[in-house]
Amino acid sequence: MSEAPILEIEDLRVALPEGSDRPLALDGLSLTVNRGEILCLVGESGSGKSLAAGAVMRLLPEPSVRMTDGRIRLEGQDLATLSEREIRQLRGNRMAMIFQEPMTALNPQKTVGWQIDEVLRLHTSLGRKARAARTLEMLEQVHIPDPRSAMNAYPHQVSGGQRQRVMIAMALAMDPRLIIADEPTTALDVTTQLQILRLIRELQESHGSGVLFITHDFGVVAEIADRVAVLRRGELVEQGTADEILNRPQHPYTRALIAAVPDLTPPAPRSFDGAPTVLKAEGMRKTFRARGGIFGGRRKAVVAVDQVSFDLRRGETLGIVGESGSGKTTVARCITRLLDADGGRVTLDGRDILSASGGDLRAMRADIQMVFQDPMASLNPRKRVVDLIAQGPIVHGTPPRAAREQARELLRLVELSPAAADRYPHEFSGGQRQRIGIARALALEPKVIVADEPVSALDVSVQAQVLRLLADLRKRLELSLLFVTHDLRVAAQLCDRVAVMEKGRVVETGVTAELFANPQHAYTRKLLASVPGRDWTPPQIREDAA
Amino acid sequence: MSLADPIDLPPEEPRWRVFWRRYRRNKAAVLGLVLLGCVVLLAAVAGLYEPVDPLRRAGPPLTWPFQTWDTPLGTDQLGRDILAGILHGARISLLIGVVATVISIAIGVVIGALAGYFGGWVDDVLMRVTEAFQTVPSFVLLLALVAILGSSIENIVLAIGIVSWTAPARLSRAEFMSLRRREFVEAVRNLGVGHTAIIFREILPNALPPIVIYASVIMALAILLESALAFLGLGDPNYASWGNMIGQGRAVLRTAWFVSAIPGFAIVLTVLSFSLLGEGLNEVLNPRQKKT
Numbered sequence: 058m059s060e061a062p063i064l065e066i067e068d069l070r071v072a073l074p075e076g077s078d079r080p081l082a083l084d085g086l087s088l089t090v091n092r093g094e095i096l097c098l099v100g101e102s103g104s105g106k107s108l109a110a111g112a113v114m115r116l117l118p119e120p121s122v123r124m125t126d127g128r129i130r131l132e133g134q135d136l137a138t139l140s141e142r143e144i145r146q147l148r149g150n151r152m153a154m155i156f157q158e159p160m161t162a163l164n165p166q167k168t169v170g171w172q173i174d175e176v177l178r179l180h181t182s183l184g185r186k187a188r189a190a191r192t193l194e195m196l197e198q199v200h201i202p203d204p205r206s207a208m209n210a211y212p213h214q215v216s217g218g219q220r221q222r223v224m225i226a227m228a229l230a231m232d233p234r235l236i237i238a239d240e241p242t243t244a245l246d247v248t249t250q251l252q253i254l255r256l257i258r259e260l261q262e263s264h265g266s267g268v269l270f271i272t273h274d275f276g277v278v279a280e281i282a283d284r285v286a287v288l289r290r291g292e293l294v295e296q297g298t299a300d301e302i303l304n305r306p307q308h309p310y311t312r313a314l315i316a317a318v319p320d321l322t323p324p325a326p327r328s329f330d331g332a333p334t335v336l337k338a339e340g341m342r343k344t345f346r347a348r349g350g351i352f353g354g355r356r357k358a359v360v361a362v363d364q365v366s367f368d369l370r371r372g373e374t375l376g377i378v379g380e381s382g383s384g385k386t387t388v389a390r391c392i393t394r395l396l397d398a399d400g401g402r403v404t405l406d407g408r409d410i411l412s413a414s415g416g417d418l419r420a421m422r423a424d425i426q427m428v429f430q431d432p433m434a435s436l437n438p439r440k441r442v443v444d445l446i447a448q449g450p451i452v453h454g455t456p457p458r459a460a461r462e463q464a465r466e467l468l469r470l471v472e473l474s475p476a477a478a479d480r481y482p483h484e485f486s487g488g489q490r491q492r493i494g495i496a497r498a499l500a501l502e503p504k505v506i507v508a509d510e511p512v513s514a515l516d517v518s519v520q521a522q523v524l525r526l527l528a529d530l531r532k533r534l535e536l537s538l539l540f541v542t543h544d545l546r547v548a549a550q551l552c553d554r555v556a557v558m559e560k561g562r563v564v565e566t567g568v569t570a571e572l573f574a575n576p577q578h579a580y581t582r583k584l585l586a587s588v589p590g591r592d593w594t595p596p597q598i599r600e601d602a603a
Numbered sequence: 604m605s606l607a608d609p610i611d612l613p614p615e616e617p618r619w620r621v622f623w624r625r626y627r628r629n630k631a632a633v634l635g636l637v638l639l640g641c642v643v644l645l646a647a648v649a650g651l652y653e654p655v656d657p658l659r660r661a662g663p664p665l666t667w668p669f670q671t672w673d674t675p676l677g678t679d680q681l682g683r684d685i686l687a688g689i690l691h692g693a694r695i696s697l698l699i700g701v702v703a704t705v706i707s708i709a710i711g712v713v714i715g716a717l718a719g720y721f722g723g724w725v726d727d728v729l730m731r732v733t734e735a736f737q738t739v740p741s742f743v744l745l746l747a748l749v750a751i752l753g754s755s756i757e758n759i760v761l762a763i764g765i766v767s768w769t770a771p772a773r774l775s776r777a778e779f780m781s782l783r784r785r786e787f788v789e790a791v792r793n794l795g796v797g798h799t800a801i802i803f804r805e806i807l808p809n810a811l812p813p814i815v816i817y818a819s820v821i822m823a824l825a826i827l828l829e830s831a832l833a834f835l836g837l838g839d840p841n842y843a844s845w846g847n848m849i850g851q852g853r854a855v856l857r858t859a860w861f862v863s864a865i866p867g868f869a870i871v872l873t874v875l876s877f878s879l880l881g882e883g884l885n886e887v888l889n890p891r892q893k894k895t
Contacts, residue, residue, distance in 0.1 A: 395792060422793060422794065422795040426793065426794075427793045429786045430786075431786055434785055434786040435786035435787050435790045436787055436790070437805055437809070438787075439808045448791065448794055448796070449795070452794055452795050452800075494790075497790070497794075501794070
């Protein structure tokens with residue numbers, strides 16, 4: 058092909074403000090996106106991948122973060138030479154962006170139709186009727202059910218997946234040459250994610266645009282990429298075709314990243330035949346009553362947990378998997394009594410938790426501890442690490458000195474240096490903070506640990522380390538783990554049994570290996586079929602590479 | 604890609620050093636601190652300059668400033684030394700500012716914390732009470748309280764505290780409402796920590812910065828309220844307060860304006876110092892808000 062590539066980035070350098078962890082967010086990045094191609098830019102958080110998109114769209118938070126060097130060409134035209142006005146005409150017209158969070162990227166005050174219309178109003182001289190027709194056509198193209206009524210809907214009236222479809226319709230309204238998608242499916246459920254990925258692929262093929270697809274998820278890469286570029290701390294470490302990078306990675310960093318991706322095939326099941334049941338839930342129910350204000354209108358009560366039963370044996374890990382809104386987190390919160398269930402029985406070693414109150418409940422809390430999703434939000438920022446960990450034992454009567462002593466021991470157990478004890482949480486990285494959260498949960502020597510999405514806020518390499526730590530600890534301490542996750546890959550590797558939840562009900566429970574190999578319920582099959590990159594098995598890479 | 608060893612973390616900077624570094628960034632706030640230092644100094648040397656009684660007769664009435672060394676800033680119509688009044692008045696103003704602020708913040712934080720933390724009917728009841736206080740103009744309420752309680756200095760301070768707790772109550776309620784849903788609060792609930800400890804040990808330290816900043820505003824307001832009371836002749840006549848001095852100087856305002864102007868200037872500077880201080884604290888405690 059003789060024509061110029063859609064996007065050429067040459068030796069791009071972006072400077073960070075003084076006092077950042079490194080002087081350059083991007084250091085000598087060179088990329089090309091060809092016609093009809095999807096290039097995935099992969100990297101962990103802080104690798105600078107979103108800033109690359111910002112540099113192309115000239116949407117960097119200047120002047121603190123600014124482009125210092127390099128060339129960006131859109132179909133051969135150097136973007137640096139354009140004025141602010143000319144760039145504005147390009148944005149949304151010849152290059153368009155799809156954002157991660159469609160709820161915040163759409164204006165909540167305007168209808169969906171108005172927002173697509175705005176793009177056309179800015180960039181075309183079409184009349185009102187023609188624009189309306191084009192808007193409708195775009196909504197049809199992104200397969201929104203009932204496009205006519207969707208035009209008049211406000212963003213909060215449509216579901217998350219449909220909002221992302223609206224974003225895509227806006228991005229494609231002008232038939233742009235370049236589409237930049239910045240983690241467009243990260244906020245979505247797996248089943249929706251798969252639909253959106255397919256939609257992006259389908260539209261990109263019919264429009265012939267080039268796509269720069271930014272993601273941290275190798276499953277998504279396997280699903281959609283033609284070519285892959287791997288970014289680490291602002292430097293491009295490797296690029297190549299999807300097949301090369303995914304199956305025969307060369308650079309040690311890429312190999313380490315891919316080695317950290319959990320395999321979707323579960324390991325051989327462990328046996329728990331003789332083990333006693335530690336935790337047993339029967340017919341648990343929870344309904345959220347709608348609390349309508351004067352202007353709120355009447356909303357329906359939501360049944361979040363409906364007749365949920367399961368049991369957990371000593372040393373076993375039970376995964377609760379499902380999409381957002383399936384009630385899995387509500388189950389975790391009811392069991393730990395952060396929420397009060399409406400009905401049912403949960404017994405811990407034969408004692409009823411749900412009806413316990415006052416002193417009994419306090420005493421029982423020592424036996425069932427929780428690890429939270431967001432390691433930053435779950436640690437009080439104004440307490441030292443040692444006090445955070447020792448707090449539980451102190452409340453339960455351990456003398457403070459002994460409790461602090463024990464806390465320092467626990468830090469070693471979760472593979473943190475004892476020097477960490479006197480620091481504050483903000484001084485640690487996400488993975489380190491989650492280790493502190495795990496140490497806190499372990500401090501009371503509980504029988505059961507409830508973990509609510511403990512690794513979903515972490516980068517894949519850190520995620521692998523934390524998962525390994527959890528697996529190691531449960532073996533050493535004979536812990537029973539109730540593991541709530543939306544990520545089937547993680548569940549496959551860690552959980553002995555899995556309960557699949559849909560709309561507040563457990564639709565299927567079974568030994569992980571059997572359930573993954575032979576799902577019975579239609580919903581389980583749909584979930585498994587939606588895991589991004591399910592056909593790709595991460596290659597076994599020897600550890601010495603990392 | 605091993606975990607960064609926490610030993611590699613930069614050495615911890617002492618907290619007061621960090622505070623001062625951030626505070627220094629705002630030049631006006633530094634000026635506020637200097638002014639406040641001056642007021643404190645005035646209060647400190649009051650006993651040295653006039654050890655007996657600032658209200659005693661020190662020279663001929665209505666002496667203009669800078670006429671004689673005995674009364675450098677002149678005298679009022681009863682012959683009392685104005686400089687002595689200013690010095691001792693600084694003590695009274697600071698006392699009123701600090702004590703009334705402590706009272707109002709204490710009431711406000713407790714009510715706001717309970718309302719924000721428990722929500723539901725507790726919140727409804729407490730907030731209706733707060734609204735009842737807010738609908739009455741605070742100065743009218745203050746006049747009523749002083750009229751009922753009597754105008755001794757203790758009662759004035761108490762009354763000022765009682766009329767100014769509503770704003771800190773609203774502020775801490777808002778903070779508590781947002782913080783009580785945070786995961787770290789759930790995490791300690793899960794450890795079995797009781798409500799009292801959660802409110803005061805876990806949430807309060809995190810809710811404090813905006814309240815501390817607002818305290819400097821209350822301090823300035825308290826000084827102004829006392830002065831206004833004294834101007835109306837409702838101050839405690841046994842103490843030389845700046846408001847009293849202005850109130851008494853009012854009678855001779857046309858012929859000897861300095862009798863009111865000098866204490867008025869002192870009030871302006873003190874109130875200014877507190878509000879600049881508040882701005883500086885804002886910079887220290889909410890550093891994220893103003894980052895360039």
